Amino acid sequence: MFKLPPISLYIHIPWCLKKCGYCDFYSYVSKSSIPEKKYIEHLLKDLEKDLNLINGRVINSIFIGGGTPSLLKSSSIEKLLKEIKKRINISNTAEITIEANPTTLEYKRFFNYKKAGVNRFSIGVQTFNSNFLKKIERTYNKEEAILAIEEIRKINKNFNLDIMYGLPNQSLQDVLSDLKYAVKYSPTHISWYQLTIEPNTLFYIKKLNLPNENIIFKMSIEGDKFLKKSGYKKYEISSYSKLNYECKHNLNYWNFGDYIGIGCSAHGKITQINGDIIRTIKNKNINDFINGKYLNYKNIILKKEKPLEYFMNVFRLYKPVLKKQFQERTNIDESYIKEKIKKAIEKGYIKDQINFWNTTHKGKTFLNSLLKIFLN
Incomplete structure (x- = not known):
C-alpha cells in the first residue's frame, strides 16, 4: 500500500x-x-x-x-x-x-x-x-x-x-x-x-x-x-x-525518501498524497537567487522512470530490499516490474526471496549493469 x-x-x-x-x-x-x-x-x-x-x-x-x-x-x-x-x-x-x-x-x-x-x-x-x-x-x-x-x-x-x-x-x-x-x-x-x-x-x-x-x-x-x-x-x-x-x-535518500532542497542548485524530491513524485531544482545563479528567483526546474517523475530512480538508490545499500517498500515509495504495483526483476535474477544480480530482493555480490560489483535492466 x-x-x-x-x-x-x-x-x-x-x-x-x-x-x-x-x-x-x-x-x-x-x-x-x-x-x-x-x-x-x-x-x-x-x-x-x-x-x-x-x-x-x-x-x-x-x-x-x-x-x-x-x-x-x-x-x-x-x-x-x-x-x-x-x-x-x-x-x-x-x-x-x-x-x-x-x-x-x-x-x-x-x-x-x-x-x-x-x-x-x-x-x-x-x-x-x-x-x-x-x-x-x-x-x-x-x-x-x-x-x-x-x-x-x-x-x-x-x-x-x-x-x-x-x-x-x-x-x-x-x-x-x-x-x-x-x-x-x-x-x-x-x-x-x-x-x-x-x-x-x-x-x-x-x-x-x-x-x-x-x-x-x-x-x-x-x-x-x-x-x-x-x-x-x-x-x-x-x-x-x-x-x-x-x-x-x-x-x-537511499531508501527513496523525500527531501526538500533549498538554496542555489539544491535538488528536491517530494511525494504528493496522490502518489505523484515532484522533482525540483533551484536556481544556481546566486544573483538571481538573492533577487527572489528560486525555482529553476520542477516536474513530475513519469511512472516508467520511477523503478530506475528507486533502484538506483536502494541497490546502493548493503541490506535486503523489501518488496512492499517498492510499492509504498513509488505507488506502483510489483507486477509492473515483473519481467525486469526476472531478467535481473537470471543474470545473477539479485536473489528473489518471499518478502524481499537481495543483491548478490555480482550485482553489487556490476551495479551499473544491474541498473540498466530498469532503463526504459
Whole structure:
C-alpha cells in the first residue's frame, strides 16, 4: 500500500575558499565577504514556497552542505535553524549535520553550531598526506587536518570523516595509512570513496597519474577489510559506520525518501498524497537567487522512470530490499516490474526471496549493469 515516505531538508551553501580540481558540486569561490544575511533571508523564503508540497510532514533530518557551510558565522547558522523551526515541524530526534573543511574550523564557532542545534559534523579531510593534499588542490596540510579533528572531538562525539582513495601517484600503503589515521580518532562514521574525474571539472582536462584499475581494486579490497576489522560496518557502497551511527539523512535518500532542497542548485524530491513524485531544482545563479528567483526546474517523475530512480538508490545499500517498500515509495504495483526483476535474477544480480530482493555480490560489483535492466 502506498504511503508518504519520511522527509528531510537539504540546505545548500554555495561558497568555498577555493574550487578543488575534482569537485563537480555547485559552488562559488568567495573573493570578498559573503552576503550571509541576505542569503539566509532568501533561503527561508525559498523554504516557504515549498511548504505547500509537504503536507505538514515532520522533518527527520537536516543536512547543511555545499560549498563550505562552515564559512558562515555561527550566528548565521543559529538564526537559520531558529527560523526554519518557526516555519516547519522538526523532529525532536532529528539528525542535523553540517559539512566543514579543516581550514575553516574554529573551536568557538563549532561550539556555537552545536548550541544552535547541530548534532553531527562532517569533515572533508580526503587524505592525511600533505603532498597528496597539494595534488588535489586542498587548502590545508596534514597537521591542520589532525588539529581540526582533535578540536571537533572535544565538541561532539558524532562526526564523519570524508576520505578518498585513488589519488594521483597514491599507493596501497598510502591508502591504508590514511585509514589508520582516520580510525585512530574514532569517528562514528567514515565516507570512503574513490576519486573520480567528472567531465565538468578542472581535473578532466589535466593529465593526472592516477592508479590503474588493478591497483584501485586492491585498494578497495584491502581498505574495506581494514575498516571492517577496525569496527566499522559497511552499510552503503562508500559508507562505513559504528553501530547505530549510520547517516540518517543519507539513509533517507537511499531508501527513496523525500527531501526538500533549498538554496542555489539544491535538488528536491517530494511525494504528493496522490502518489505523484515532484522533482525540483533551484536556481544556481546566486544573483538571481538573492533577487527572489528560486525555482529553476520542477516536474513530475513519469511512472516508467520511477523503478530506475528507486533502484538506483536502494541497490546502493548493503541490506535486503523489501518488496512492499517498492510499492509504498513509488505507488506502483510489483507486477509492473515483473519481467525486469526476472531478467535481473537470471543474470545473477539479485536473489528473489518471499518478502524481499537481495543483491548478490555480482550485482553489487556490476551495479551499473544491474541498473540498466530498469532503463526504459
